[in-house]
Amino acid sequence: MSERITNHPVLGPIDMKKEVSFIFNGKIYKGYEGESIAAALLANNIRTLRYHEESGSPRGIYCNIGHCFECRVTVNEKQGQRACLTPLKEGMAIQSSGMLPTPVKEWRETYV
Amino acid sequence: MYDVIIIGAGPAGLSAATTSANEGLNVLVIDEYMKAGGRLLGQLYEEPDGTYWNGIKESNHLYEQARRSGAEIKLRNSVHNIEKSGDVWLVYTERATYETSHLLLATGAAESPLPVPGWTLPGVMSVGAAQVMTNVHRVKPGKRGVIIGVNPLAAVIASELQMAGVEVAALTLPQMNGLNEEAANPKQVMNQLLHVAHMAPSALIRQGSKWMKPSIMQQLGITFYPKSGFKMWGIPVHLRKAVTEILGDEKVAAVKLATVKPNGDVIEGTEEIITCDFVCIAGGLYPLTELAAVAGCPFYLVEELGGYVPLHNERMETALDGLYVAGNITGIEGAKIAIAQGVTAGLTMASNHGVPGLEARIDQSIKEIEHTRDSAPFHFHPDVKKGKQIVQEKWEEMMKAEQPL
Structure with missing residues (x-):
């Protein structure tokens, strides 16, 4: 279970923020307003943010600052949003994406 | 305008x-x-x-x-x-x-990645990602982590994780492959570390760095480097062990660690398993x-x-x-x-x-x-x-x- 660091020996206590509810893959969770979706999900012990479009393997955050695009999720029906860069808001509906049809794949397996 | x-x-x-x-x-x-x-x-x-x-x-x-x-x-x-x-x-x-x-x-x-088998599993992240999660968002990246890559950035962030109450099980090298030779070669990593040795609180590396400057001493240093590693901030630092694979089904569960020769080659039969729930990759910037x-x-x-x-x-x-x-x-x-x-x-x-x-x-x-x-x-x-x-x-x-x- 991942936890929040409420008290830090050097940085001090965590800033008090407003608690909000959001939906991830149909389930309701709680997080803090304005924190990144990635942080809110990790605090809820959720590491898998999407399944790879071709292989279907689970993926989570990698760089956490917007460079790698591994954490793409659908936010309020807008696809391809980076969970590490998107601030959480009350009532947000977040969805993982999954495998996409890859008709070209068969060809590749046959000839490579 | x-x-x-x-x-x-x-x-x-x-x-x-x-x-x-x-x-x-x-x-x-x-x-x-x-x-x-x-x-x-x-x-x-x-x-x-x-x-x-x-x-x-x-x-x-x-x-x-x-x-x-x-x-x-x-x-x-x-x-x-x-x-x-x-x-x-x-x-x-x-x-x-x-x-x-x-x-x-x-x-x-x-951050440069160091690809290792299993590195796409949820729970594997760049060392900077763990830093931001911990210090900026104040969410622990996990309970117990292993850091792959031994360099100044990795060492500093390891100490930051520890400060926040996150256990770092080890800092260790990646298994050498065509993509990471510099980060996986014990001698080269040791050489790089010597330049920052004065920053390390460990007396061993601070004292050791003085006599290990000449290249031949470095070779000896890495050859006789303790297999169990030395400790920095109480965290084991391994220069003679490398992660050969990150294990887990839907998320990180452990890493497989093997002893390596001074040139980075894995010694067969030395594999051990270290359990952890997250892995940081520290390939440098x-x-x-x-x-x-x-x-x-x-x-x-x-x-x-x-x-x-x-x-x-x-x-x-x-x-x-x-x-x-x-x-x-x-x-x-x-x-x-x-x-x-x-x-x-x-x-x-x-x-x-x-x-x-x-x-x-x-x-x-x-x-x-x-x-x-x-x-x-x-x-x-x-x-x-x-x-x-x-x-x-x-x-x-x-x-x-x-x-x-």
């Missing part, structure tokens, strides 16, 4: 914004992150004088300074292209297209330069600076009119140096925009960068000064070649 647009609200971008806005220029700063500060945000370490360098506090200070100077700062907006049209630079962002006479790229650095590349800047590969850097002069001007660089895009160094470079860039842009009488201050600010570099407690790349010299030489060569005979 702005006088100045700055891409990147890290230490270099914010200090350049304050400097140029204070000279009366109309300044816009753009950053895609939700907070200003860039990589500085996550930083937290003890200075040689015993005080703490708190990246969040420093970032807030730089941000407030820039705001007070009158600079406009737009966060949560990504730039995807820049282009010159006549005398004007066009900056294409997610929200709008902006125009400016002077464009500063202060995009900072990105490289300058983030895509926008300079799409603009058409000439580049040069300078290993001493961490990768390809756009050619630029001491005044932070690139070879393209009206395009400037500052901070880690010019080479991997500390935040204090980025701040100093931002001042130079800000003054240069103001001067080029027509503010008179700035020459002496520009010269002074260039000296200040040098001074900051000389007094830095450690360097990510020990030969950074040589790297800076190479860039200067390449710049002069290019200028000479462009002049008609």
Whole structure:
């Protein structure tokens, strides 16, 4: 279970923020307003943010600052949003994406 | 139309914004992150004088300074292209297209990956990701982690994780493959560590570094390096063990560790399993330069600076009119140096925009960068000064070649 660091020996206590509810893959969770979706999900012990479009393997955050695009999720029906860069808001509906049809794949397996 | 647009609200971008806005220029700063500060945000370490360098506090200070100077700062907006049209630079962002006479790229650095089997599993992240999760978002990246890659950045972040109550089971090498030779070779890693040994609190490495300087001693040092590693901040550091695989079904559950020969080859039959719920990959930093590349800047590969850097002069001007660089895009160094470079860039842009009488201050600010570099407690790349010299030489060569005979 991942936890929040409420008290830090050097940085001090965590800033008090407003608690909000959001939906991830149909389930309701709680997080803090304005924190990144990635942080809110990790605090809820959720590491898998999407399944790879071709292989279907689970993926989570990698760089956490917007460079790698591994954490793409659908936010309020807008696809391809980076969970590490998107601030959480009350009532947000977040969805993982999954495998996409890859008709070209068969060809590749046959000839490579 | 702005006088100045700055891409990147890290230490270099914010200090350049304050400097140029204070000279009366109309300044816009753009950053895609939700907070200003860039990589500085996550930083937290003890200075040689015993005080703490708190990246969040420093970032807030730089941000407030820039705001007070009158600079406009737009966060949560990504730039995807820049282009010159006549005398004007066009900056294409997610929200709008902006125009400016002077464009500063202060995009900072990105982390090099060290691909290891299993590294796409949820729970595997860059060491900087764990740093941001811990210090900025205040969420633990996990309960117990293993850091792959032994270098100054990895060591500093390991201590930060520990400070926040996260257990670091080990710092260790990646198994050598075609992509990571430098980070996986025990001798090369040891060599790199010796340059920062004076920072390590462990008496062993601090004392050891004195006699291990000559290459033959380094070979002995790594050959006789304790198989169980030494401890830094109580964390085992392994230079004779490497992660051969990250294990787990839907997420990280463990790593497989094997003893390696001094040249990095795995010794068969030595595999052991270390349980953990997250893994950090620490491959080091490289300058983030895509926008300079799409603009058409000439580049040069300078290993001493961490990768390809756009050619630029001491005044932070690139070879393209009206395009400037500052901070880690010019080479991997500390935040204090980025701040100093931002001042130079800000003054240069103001001067080029027509503010008179700035020459002496520009010269002074260039000296200040040098001074900051000389007094830095450690360097990510020990030969950074040589790297800076190479860039200067390449710049002069290019200028000479462009002049008609």
